[in-house]
Amino acid sequence: MEKRKIKHIEVIKLDSEEEIAKEVAAKFIDKIEAKPSAKFILATGSSPIKTYENIIKDHKENGTDWSKTIVCNLDEYVGLKPTDKQSYRYFMNNKLFNHINININSTHLPSGIDEPKLSAKNYDMQLEMNSPFDITLLGVGVNGHIAFNEPGSEFDAKTAEVTLTKETIEANKKYFKSLGDVPKTAISVGIGTILTKSNEIILIALGASKQAAITELLKGKENLDWPITALLRHSKVTVYTDCKIK
């Protein structure tokens, strides 16, 4: 294990995705044990999948009780229904919610089918109602985006419909039949909301494609072109990565 501290951000390098997933899952499990009514913001993407697998394993083996927990997710594609296999609602149900005893009515994602402005407004209200969140889990895009806040996003932004960059569409096409099927916009929790409504933030960055984002964060300077650097404004952040940190 290697560690570095950049302002209030603890950056931890571990050798394998499995080790990272175990550590991160343990953070959630410990929080629920101390506070059954804990509230979390969770992420989709490949980065948290193993963490969710560890959470499910713990629930099955140790009976950790998620029944009082509330989860809000970070984002949803515009145009996808909850039943569409590529929707983030489908992902969360499949990868986590259906396998633990969380009340499905206590799990929230932005609507991909409502009129986007209304969907964003409603979701902001949902977040407002449930905040503060005990832990917010983030992945990071190859271009440094957090949730779907692409480079250039304001660090005080609220939930909004955002336009996905070419890079993001390219990176996410693996989940769709063709490039043309990837939605062009999404409803994303804003960076400002993440920063002000999270008591603690955990970010997972895995693989060589995330090195540039980690390197940028390690510079310790806020940079609008790299949304990940907004985390420098928060007082309690842990980054788990297998990228180089020195």
Ligand code: GLP
């Ligand atoms: C997606 C999601 C992000 C996620 C990121 C990285 O576009 N909206 O929340 O963190 O891309 O995805 P992955 O973990 O698959 O690399």
